Amino acid sequence: MAEEFIIEAKKLCKSFGSLQAVKCVDLKVKKGEIFGFLGPNGAGKSTVINMLTTMLTPTSGTARVAGYDIVAEDNRVRENIGIVPQEILLENQLSARENLEFYGKLYHMRKEDMEARIPDLLEMAELTNRANDQVKTFSGGMKRRLEIAKAFMHRPKIIIMDEPTIGLDIQTRMVIWERIRELNKMGITIFITTHYMEEADLLCDRVAIMDQGEIKAIGTPDELKHGISKGSIVEVEFTGPQEKFIKEIGKLCNDAKITENHGHVVKFTCKDPVNAIKRIIENAGPAGVKIDNVSMHEPSLDDVFVHYTGRQIREQSAENLQGKFFAKMRG
Amino acid sequence: MSMLGDAYTIWQKEMQIWAKTPVVNLARAFMMPILWLVIFGNVFGGSASNVPIALVMEDNGYYAQTFAHALTEGNTLKIAANTNYEDALNLLDNRKVTAVVFIPPTFSDEIKAGEPAKVQVSIDSTTPLLSGAVEGALARAKATFAAGIAAAQNAGADGAPQAGAFAGGMGLILDRELGTLKMLMAAPIDKMSIVLGKITSGVTQSLVSGGIALLIAMVIGVQVKTGILGIFLVFGVLTLVAFGFIGMTVALAARIRSLESFMMAVQTIVMPIWFLSGSLYPIETIPAWLKPIALVNPLTYATEAVRSLMIRGVIWSTFVFDIAVLVVFSAIMVFIGTRAFKRTLE
Ligand SMILES: Nc1ncnc2c1ncn2[C@@H]1O[C@H](COP(=O)(O)OP(=O)(O)OP(=O)(O)O)[C@@H](O)[C@H]1O
Ligand SMILES: [Mg+2]
Numbered sequence: 109m110a111e112e113f114i115i116e117a118k119k120l121c122k123s124f125g126s127l128q129a130v131k132c133v134d135l136k137v138k139k140g141e142i143f144g145f146l147g148p149n150g151a152g153k154s155t156v157i158n159m160l161t162t163m164l165t166p167t168s169g170t171a172r173v174a175g176y177d178i179v180a181e182d183n184r185v186r187e188n189i190g191i192v193p194q195e196i197l198l199e200n201q202l203s204a205r206e207n208l209e210f211y212g213k214l215y216h217m218r219k220e221d222m223e224a225r226i227p228d229l230l231e232m233a234e235l236t237n238r239a240n241d242q243v244k245t246f247s248g249g250m251k252r253r254l255e256i257a258k259a260f261m262h263r264p265k266i267i268i269m270d271e272p273t274i275g276l277d278i279q280t281r282m283v284i285w286e287r288i289r290e291l292n293k294m295g296i297t298i299f300i301t302t303h304y305m306e307e308a309d310l311l312c313d314r315v316a317i318m319d320q321g322e323i324k325a326i327g328t329p330d331e332l333k334h335g336i337s338k339g340s341i342v343e344v345e346f347t348g349p350q351e352k353f354i355k356e357i358g359k360l361c362n363d364a365k366i367t368e369n370h371g372h373v374v375k376f377t378c379k380d381p382v383n384a385i386k387r388i389i390e391n392a393g394p395a396g397v398k399i400d401n402v403s404m405h406e407p408s409l410d411d412v413f414v415h416y417t418g419r420q421i422r423e424q425s426a427e428n429l430q431g432k433f434f435a436k437m438r439g
Numbered sequence: 440m441s442m443l444g445d446a447y448t449i450w451q452k453e454m455q456i457w458a459k460t461p462v463v464n465l466a467r468a469f470m471m472p473i474l475w476l477v478i479f480g481n482v483f484g485g486s487a488s489n490v491p492i493a494l495v496m497e498d499n500g501y502y503a504q505t506f507a508h509a510l511t512e513g514n515t516l517k518i519a520a521n522t523n524y525e526d527a528l529n530l531l532d533n534r535k536v537t538a539v540v541f542i543p544p545t546f547s548d549e550i551k552a553g554e555p556a557k558v559q560v561s562i563d564s565t566t567p568l569l570s571g572a573v574e575g576a577l578a579r580a581k582a583t584f585a586a587g588i589a590a591a592q593n594a595g596a597d598g599a600p601q602a603g604a605f606a607g608g609m610g611l612i613l614d615r616e617l618g619t620l621k622m623l624m625a626a627p628i629d630k631m632s633i634v635l636g637k638i639t640s641g642v643t644q645s646l647v648s649g650g651i652a653l654l655i656a657m658v659i660g661v662q663v664k665t666g667i668l669g670i671f672l673v674f675g676v677l678t679l680v681a682f683g684f685i686g687m688t689v690a691l692a693a694r695i696r697s698l699e700s701f702m703m704a705v706q707t708i709v710m711p712i713w714f715l716s717g718s719l720y721p722i723e724t725i726p727a728w729l730k731p732i733a734l735v736n737p738l739t740y741a742t743e744a745v746r747s748l749m750i751r752g753v754i755w756s757t758f759v760f761d762i763a764v765l766v767v768f769s770a771i772m773v774f775i776g777t778r779a780f781k782r783t784l785e
Contacts, residue, residue, distance in 0.1 A: 163624060186626060186627035191625050193621065193625070195621075198622075201459055202455065210448070214623070214627075215626060216441070216444075216627070
């Protein structure tokens with residue numbers, strides 16, 4: 109049964125000084141699936157990946173990747189995985205082709221295999237006509253595509269990607285998803301971290317939501333969505349006394365569970381949303397509230413994310429980016 | 440076993456990158472020492488000119504002639520009289536000359552026998568500045584004589600640590616900044632092979648620049664005294680020097696994260712080592728309190744060894760000692776360098 113899980117982490121922890129970046133994570137990735145790791149900045153995604161790819165030694169706990177222990181058999185693990193790191197790691201002075209050749213040699217590929225493979229990979233990265241140009245002359249997207257193609261060079265069993273589509277435009281992102289799906293169909297297990305909800309939702313077979321070093325939930329996107337609410341999510345936008353009205357909602361349908369509360373916009377789930385909406389509209393007048401908008405939708409991964417982390421991923425990222433920007437400005 | 444294969448892969452890649460900017464690399468490795476030689480070669484003995492001396496030559500062999508000629512090079516000294524010992528001392532007493540240089544009859548033979556030859560110098564010490572000038576000029580003459588067209592050879596000998604410093608440590612720092620190191624670390628290879636590949640490619644690059652400097656020296660007309668074997672041995676010495684200094688810079692690179700601080704550290708270390716090695720100007724001329732440093736300076740022994748191979752002819756006992764010093768030095772440095780750097784990779 110062991111080989112059914114191609115990645116298996118048990119109580120995997122990593123601390124940097126007093127900071128517990130990853131708090132005893134248990135994780136199982138099935139052979140042949142596309143597994144997504146969703147979490148805000150600083151959640152510990154990269155740290156988990158760095159441990160699984162043997163770049164970091166865990167503080168405690170163990171993990172097996174492709175059947176090998178990440179500490180004791182690190183070189184066997186490396187042979188069996190392809191890595192697309194969060195930052196681009198290419199030799200800028202070398203050409204695209206030379207980069208692939210160098211990588212192939214590092215993975216002990218035979219010359220014939222390399223020669224047979226490189227044209228395909230260049231094709232895949234859409235760099236065939238730039239094959240002999242130095243990588244430093246490439247755009248960010250071109251570098252990314254090469255970086256991803258590179259990870260397939262030695263035909264690994266697993267490809268581990270740390271935010272492979274970050275900063276790419278939506279077209280390029282979709283092309284890369286397509287490539288990832290193709291490879292997955294060839295039997296390669298894909299482990300991917302992402303900030304993008306749609307990436308997790310549309311691409312991944314299963315998703316883990318990570319926040320503050322912990323995995324908050326694991327499942328297929330559908331399981332996760334239904335996990336937070338059997339029914340739909342109701343969103344009410346209103347003007348009037350906020351706290352009072354929100355309490356009112358709780359009374360109107362006693363199984364209502366507020367998932368988001370932005371003052372004048374409230375989201376909640378309950379068993380009978382249609383009835384809830386009806387009663388809210390009826391009671392708005394007496395409560396001194398004017399309803400501006402009411403809607404109802406199936407739960408999305410966004411909702412799941414908010415449910416488990418109490419934050420919206422986009423806000424969080426935007427804030428963080430801004431923070432980084434200002435930190436830079438301050439020097 | 441595959442560790443060496445992996446090191447070779449990394450070596451190959453480094454050389455590939457290096458070969459992409461050959462002009463820059465060669466110029467850097469080779470121009471620097473020459474530049475410094477031109478600047479500093481004239482520091483000593485330049486304060487007075489045409490100081491009169493009396494020359495007493497009891498040997499008229501080739502080496503004595505050459506030495507006498509070298510004395511007046513640079514116009515610091517002027518041979519006011521070429522006479523016998525007694526007359527010369529008279530001239531000195533009468534302040535007609537500032538010094539007497541006495542070349543004993545055994546001078547050429549001693550040099551031929553590969554022994555350190557002696558000249559006797561009497562200096563009128565009542566005019567300290569001038570006698571200082573004489574001493575300086577004498578030392579310089581000795582140096583010129585001993586070193587022949589030293590510039591080119593020195594460039595060869597000094598190119599090694601210079602090029603090495605850049606190729607070794609800086610590459611690693613850049614790699615860390617650019618993330619290349621991370622790519623290597625993710626590959627199924629031994630960490631040792633990374634350091635090894637880096638060090639050996641640095642050494643190779645040093646040897647190429649050293650070789651070119653040597654080639655130019657030979658084109659200028661320098662003859663390698665010890666022939667083909669000597670050339671091989673020169674490369675042996677350069678290899679040891681390069682391993683030693685690259686090991687040193689790799690150790691530094693393990694400690695220092697930023698490129699700027701690293702460059703500063705390298706300059707701070709390499710410059711004095713270089714100045715106090717007898718390669719720019721002879722050990723004899725450096726202040727006494729600095730001499731102990733010159734004596735523990737591995738580059739002193741490298742310079743000494745290369746010079747003996749190329750110009751003076753080898754005194755084997757000294758040569759073997761020089762080599763032993765260099766072997767110990769580079770072994771220690773490579774050991775420290777690899778250990779320190781391997782640790783930062785973990
Ligand atoms: N080498 C390190 N030394 C100290 N702290 C670290 C180190 N690497 C990561 N951390 C910390 O560990 C936490 C998790 O970081 P990690 O890079 O795993 O987050 P992430 O989920 O990948 O975030 P992002 O989406 O921004 O890439 C952060 O608080 C980070 O500051
Ligand atoms: Mg990350």
